[in-house]
Amino acid sequence: MPFAVKAQDPFKLWYQQSAEKWTEALPIGNGRMGAMIYGGVQEEHLQFNESSFWTGMPREYARKGASDYLGVIRKALLDGKQKQADSIAEKHFMGLKTKDDSAYAIEKKQWLSTVTKDLSFATVGYNDASWKTMTLPTINGWELAGRESLDGSVWFRVKFQLPKEWVGKTMKLNLGRIRDMDFTYVNGKLVGSTESTTIKRSYTIDANLLKAGENTIAIQVLNFYDKGGFIGIKEEKKVFVVYPSEQNPENGIDLPLEWKYFVQNQAPPTVPQYQATYQPFGDLYFSMKGAQAISNYKRSLDISTAIAHTEYESNGVFYQRDYIASAPKDAIITRFTANQLGKISLIAKLGTIHPQYQLKKIDKQTIGIFIQQNYGVLKGVAYLRVNALHGKLQVFDNRIELDGADEAVFYLVAATSYKNYQDVSGNPAAICTQLLSGLNTQSFDALVKQHTKDYQQLYQRLQISFGRDNTRIPTDQRIKSFTPEKDPQFFA
Template sequence: GKGITGNPALNNYDDKLWKTIQVPSYEGWETVGLSNVDGAVWFRTTFNVPLNLAGKDLILDLNRIRDQDFTYVNGVLVGNNDNTEARKYTIPAKLIKAGTNTIAIQVLNYYDKGGIAGFKDTKRHIGIYPVGSSVENGVSLVKKWKYKIQNTNPPATAQYQASYQPFGDLNLYFKLNKSAISNYKRTLDLSTAISTTAYTQSGIDYKRAYFASAPNQAVVINLSASKPKSISFDAQLSSVHQNSTVKIIDKNTISLSVQVKDGALKGESRLTAIVKNGTLKTINQKLSISNADEVTLYLTAGTNFISADDVSGNPNLANNKALTSLKGKSYPQIKQDHIKEYQSYYNTLDVNFGVSEHAKLPTDERLVKFANANDPAF
C-alpha cells in the first residue's frame, strides 16, 4: 500500500528492521512511544502453537482497537472492524500450523488515542485460545510487537468540537550525584497558590517553588539551596507537535514555536533564566546552569488566537509584554505581587471546620485514614 514497501500482511514479510512497541496500550499508542501519531500503523508478531492446539479453530481476542483494523493470520484476513466493539475473531483450523504462526494488523486511527488497546484491566490478556475456552488455556499476546508507521495523514473526521491542544513541556535535568535523597516533600499552599518541592541530598537542602503569576502572565520557578554553588541543571523545552522548533534567543533565553497539525493555531513560548552567581550557557537549544546559588526561571507563552473566527494574533506580543513586565523586578517582588493578586480572591471567604491531628499528615496518608477518622477539615 501507499507509504510502505511490499505487503506486511504476508506471512514471510521481512520486518527485521521494524521497531518494537509494547502491545496492548489501553490509553493509546501515544503512551508507549507514538506521540501525536494519527493514521495507519502496521503491527506484526508471531505466536507458537503447541501440538494440542493445532487442527482446532482458535479465537484471536484483541478486545478493543482504536479505530479500525484489518487483522491477518498467516497472510489471510480473519477480521476487520471500525467501531468500539471487542475484536474477537475466529481463526479457522486450516490456517493454523503447529509451531510458529504470524499475526499482522493494520490499525487505522483517525483522531485521539490509537492502537491495540486490549483491556482496561491489564490483568486480562489479549491472546489466542481454543473456541469455548479462555486465554489462560492458550497463548498470551501481551509483549513487544514489531510496528511500522505507514501514513500519518488520515482523512478528516467530523467532530462536535475541536480538541484542546497541548503546547509544550519544560523539563529540568539536574546534575546531582547519586547519593541518597531524604526529607522529600511536595506541598501546595492553597493560601498562596505556590507549590514547592523540597529534599536533602549530601547534607544540602534543596527547594523549588512554582507559581503562575497573573499580574506578570508568567509561570515562575525559583530554585534555591542551603549551600552556595549547589544548583546545576539543564532546562529544555519540547513539544509533542511534529511542527515545533526550539531556538536560542539570547544568552538567557530560549524559545519554543509550535504549529498544530491540520489547523490554524500556532504559538510561541519563551524561557528566561536569572542566575545568581554560577554560570549560564545555551548549549544544544538548552539552558545549561552550573554551580549557582539561586536560579529563577520565567516561562511565558502566547498564541495567534484572538477569537473563534480570528486567528490573526501575533504570539510574540504576549511574550514581549510579559517579559517587559518582569524587567527590573526581583523574585521576592514578583512573588509578593502574585500572592497579593491571588489573595484578593482567596480571602473573600473563610470557613473553619476545626483543627484535626491529621492535618500534619501527607495528603495520601490522610486520605487513607479519612474513613475511620474524625477529620471534617479534610
C-alpha cells in the same frame, strides 16, 4: 465578615513523594496560563497550558434556515417519533460541522486507499528490528504509552509458537477492542478487518495458515480521531490469546504483550466536529545533575498564597524549588536554590505532545518552542528564559544547560495566534518577547510579593474554619483516613 483561621498551615497540600501521574501533580495558574507540577527529583516536570489553545478555525457555525425546522422537530417528538426528530435535527437544525460529512467520506476513502497499499509490513520475512516496542493493551489508548496526539496508521507485529499438536486445527485469535479500524494478518494472510470502537476482535485462522513453531501476526491499526490502539476489554476475559476454535480461550496460548510497532502515517483526514477541543500546550522538564541519596523529600502547595514548593536533601545539601503562576506578570516562574553555593546544576528542555513543532535558541538566556496543531490553524509559542547567579550557562536550540550556579530563576511565557473567534493572525512570538521584557527588572522575591498581594485580594475575602485539623499528616494519607469527626477542617 471575614474571620481568620488559626492553625499550622491549614490550607497547605503536602506529600512525601513526587507525583506519578497528572492527577497527583499540584496545580498552579493565573487565569491564562496553568501548570501541573510533578515534583520529581532527578527530573522535574511541569505540564503547562494556555487558555486560547484550541483546535478548529474561523468558520460558519450556524446553519441557515435551521429555525424553519423547529416546528417539524417538535411535532415529531410529540408524536413519539424520536428517530425521525433526531434525523431532521442532524440534517437541518444542528450547527455546522468543521467540514461536510460527505466530503470527509471521500477524503477518508482516498486516505485508506493510500495507507493500505503497502502490505510488505505484514509479510513473514519483513525485518522489524528497527521498530519500537509497546506493551499491549493500552487501556486508555496509545496516548498513555508515549504516543500522544497520534492519529493515523500504525503497524504492529509479534511472533508466537504453535504446538505441534495444534497443527491442522482451525484457531481463534482474540484481541479485544481496537480503535478505530484494523486489518489483521497471520503469516502474511488477512484473517479479518473491523471498523468499530466497541466490537471485540475475534478472528478465525484457517488451519492451513499456521505451522508448528514460529508464526507471525501483523496488524495495521487505523485511528482517525481521539484515543487509538488496542484498548482491551472491561470483562475479566482473556485477550491476546490464540486457541483451537473448539476450545476455550483459557486453554489457549498467551501472546506476548510486548509488540513491535511502526508509525506509517500520521495524517488522516480531519474528522468533522461541531465543536473545538481544548489542547494541552507543552511540557517543561528539568533534569537535575547529580541528584542521588535523597532524603527528607516534601512537595507542597500553599492554597492561601498560591505558591508551590519542592524540597529535599541530597549528599548533605538541602535543595528547594519555588513555583508561582503570576497574574501581574502573566508568567510561570520557578526558582532553584540550595543551602550551599554552586550546587545548582541542571538541564532545562521544552516539549509538547503535538507532532509539529520546532525548538529554537532565542538569545543567550532563552529557548523557544513553536507549535502548529494537527487539527486547527492556531499556532503556539512558548519561551523559557533563565537568570542564573554565577555558574556556567550554555543555551542551545533544544535545551538550557546550567552548571555550578548558586541560584537559578526560570521564566515561562506562552501565547497563541488567537485574537478572536474570527481572527487568528496574532503574533505569539512577539507576545512572548513582550511578556519576558516585563520580567527583567524584578527579583524573584519581589515577583512573589507582587503575586501574593494580587492573589490574596481575592483569596482573603473569605476564610472559614470547621475546627481541628490533621495538617501534620501528608495530604494523601489524610484523604485515606478522613472522617468528619477527626478532621472537620478538611472540608474548608
